[in-house]
Amino acid sequence: MKAFTRSGVVLTAAALSLSLAACSASNEPAADDATASAAATSETAVELSGNLQAAGASSQESAMDAWRAGFQSLNADVTVGYDPVGSGGGIEQFLAGAVPFAGSDGLLEEAEYAAAVERCDGDAGAIHLPMYISPxxxxxxxxxxxxxxxxxxxxxxxxxxxxxxxxxxxxxxxxxxxxxxxxxxxxxxxxxxxxxxxxxxxxxxxxxxxxxxxxxxxxxxxxxxxxxxxxxxxxxxxxxxxxxxxxxxxxxxxxxxxxxxxxxxxxxxxxxxxxxxxxxIAASPLSDTANGENDLAYAIDRTTTDSTAYPLTLVSYHIVCQQYDDETERALVTAFEKYVASEEGQAAAAEAAGSAPLPADVSAHVESILDEIAAG
The missing domain is CATH 3.40.190.10 (Periplasmic binding protein-like II)
Incomplete structure (x- = not known):
């Protein structure tokens, strides 16, 4: 793999080994069940290292702190940073190629979808992955x-x-x-x-x-x-x-x-x-402006009369490319996002920020979408 440098991610091929780690009871510390499960979910069997930077919604800041800490505890050679500049600022940085993904409480507009085609490798553009549900x-x-x-x-x-x-x-x-x-x-x-x-x-x-x-x-x-x-x-x-x-x-x-x-x-x-x-969220459909079946952008119906629902709710997304131009960047992004969407990642956000964990079927869907993200 070629060396790759970007303001959002700084990696080398040597820093990212895609071979499975040979772990055994003799050379690895014992882990509790939750950590072991999180390790499997976040693909920690793959050795990752590097610097992953993102920017976006300030609403996600507390959750992102928990996600960063949890992922870094499982991947000691990875540093994750997040700049809570707001959804608009995060989208701007993402479209400019400064960060590999953005956090956003709002959906991409038509012109931003178009700009994402140029920003992302290939013609598939960008998609929304729901990661944080909060009133x-x-x-x-x-x-x-x-x-x-x-x-x-x-x-x-x-x-x-x-x-x-x-x-x-x-x-x-x-x-x-x-x-x-x-x-x-x-x-x-x-x-x-x-x-x-x-x-x-x-x-x-x-x-x-x-x-x-x-x-x-x-x-x-x-x-x-x-x-x-x-x-x-x-x-x-x-x-x-x-x-x-x-x-x-x-x-x-x-x-x-x-x-x-x-x-x-x-x-x-x-x-x-x-x-x-x-x-x-459970009662809301996906947006009719979504970029294909892998774009999980919700059109929230706030007109409910069901008193078990709170209509002023945001779904905060991570906006990612469907194809990246380098395998190293793709591997870091998808591994981190799988941790965020996992049961462990969602529980960490709930504890830190009081958010509602993603339904299990949504988490599974997000993981399957991440498996389809490609590298040029």
């Missing part, structure tokens, strides 16, 4: 109030600046017995290109009965006069935390001690949970 929380900072019940129309009117004070009748009528102040509401939104914004605005567009006048987009905009933009999930959470009367949206794993909203679904109010997030 998005509507978070707020209101002294003495830990939770609120709100329907989609009210949330839309708050974030578009039509409802400006906390004691507005639309809020008060859904929260009898809650003492609401007359103070102003400060809307905090993602100022960067964000898949979390795309999921949030998609929820508002689908469920608010026309109260949200914009299309779903990674680029959040609002008519609220009292609003603050923040770059990345951490910045949104920090801004809401430091601003009395603020409201925002973020991956639920980052909500911390902030107040959170239970969404109206049918006739009931549903708080976020991993289980409720998984239920909305």
């Amino acid at each position: 998005v929380a509507v978070i707020f900072n209101l002294e003495g109030v830990d939770s609120l019940n709100l329907d989609a129309e009210t949330i839309a009117n708050i974030f578009d600046g039509k409802i400006t004070t906390w004691d507005d009748e639309a809020i008060a009528s859904q929260n009898e017995g809650v003492e609401l102040p007359s103070s102003n509401i400060t809307v905090v939104f993602r100022s960067d290109s964000s898949g979390t914004s795309e999921n949030f605005t998609d929820y508002l567009e689908q469920t608010s009965g026309g109260a949200w006048p914009y299309e779903a987009t990674k680029e959040f905009s609002t008519a609220a006069s009292q609003s603050v933009g923040a770059d990345g999930t951490s910045a949104v959470v920090d801004t809401v935390t430091s601003t009395d009367g603020a409201i925002g949206y973020a991956d639920a794993s980052r909500a911390g001690d902030l107040g959170t909203v239970a969404l109206k679904v049918g006739e009931e109010y549903v708080p976020f949970s991993p289980e409720a997030a998984a239920n909305i």
Whole structure:
């Protein structure tokens, strides 16, 4: 194999041996069942080494930290890095060839699919592999109030600046017995290109009965006069935390001690949970814009009236090429992704980030797709 160098991956043929490791009880430490299973799933029978770098959705940051640690513990000669620049930034780096895969809470647009054909080796282009299912929380900072019940129309009117004070009748009528102040509401939104914004605005567009006048987009905009933009999930959470009367949206794993909203679904109010997030995915079809049968891009149906489902849920993907131009890069990417999709990888993310593990059949499907990824 030829030597390969790229800003996203730095490898040599000598650093990647594709021969099976000759392991035995005499020369290998004992491993518990979970580690042994993870080793088999992530192809640790193949010796890997090198530097694998990716970029993308900040919602995945906590999960990615767990995935990196788990994979590196099984592959001591591999270093995995992740830059949580946001979904838009990750896609830009991927399409520019700077990283071999991107994390994204949103789907590729038509022009980005086309650009991926040029970026990836061959004509197959790129596909989405679901790796992280998580509710998005509507978070707020209101002294003495830990939770609120709100329907989609009210949330839309708050974030578009039509409802400006906390004691507005639309809020008060859904929260009898809650003492609401007359103070102003400060809307905090993602100022960067964000898949979390795309999921949030998609929820508002689908469920608010026309109260949200914009299309779903990674680029959040609002008519609220009292609003603050923040770059990345951490910045949104920090801004809401430091601003009395603020409201925002973020991956639920980052909500911390902030107040959170239970969404109206049918006739009931549903708080976020991993289980409720998984239920909305199970009822959603794949997108009709997907790039072939191996592109697992979901079109989430948020209009359910099933109170066991939480409609403001994101599926975060790893966007990968269907063919890479070098075997070394393909081997690192597919081995890492198999670990991420494995039962062990999903359990690690659930513990670190409170995400919903992928259903077993989805994990198996992802693994079979990864087996088909080729090298030029």
